[in-house]
Amino acid sequence: MDMQLDRLVREVAPELISLPAISTDHAGTLLLVTGDNPERLGSEASFASLCGVSPIEVSSGKVVRHRLNRGGNRDANRALHMICMVRMGMDVHTQEYVARGTQEGKSKREILRCLKRYVAREVYPVLVPTVA
Secondary structure: OOOHHHHHHHHHOOHHHHHOOOHHHHHHHHHHHHHOOHHHOOHHHHHHHHHHHHHHEEOOOOEOOOOEEOOOOOOHHHHHHHHHHHHHHHHOHHHHHHHHHHHOOOHHHHHHHHHHHHHHHHHHHHOOOOOO
């Protein structure tokens, strides 16, 4: 069964699995979340919210902080999380971003939150192609 899924994802979304660190399993999960009617997702922000990677402000006083939305599809959130973890280990650009964020004083959680949103932003136009 996994071979059929693998072949199907490669046929349906070859440009999605060509992105760094996106396997056919993660691509399949994101395709399922997007569904048969991807046009219902009006923007990249709505896709991020659907995946549970839209930031929520949790500021107190003069301290401005954000955390990830705990709502959304948990499978899609996990797929984005795993993509980020692989990129953190293998992708040079992501490693440079993590190093910069660490030097700026961001925690690993904050960096991961930003990376998840970046991946959602990168994946959205592939999942929901614009009709010209």
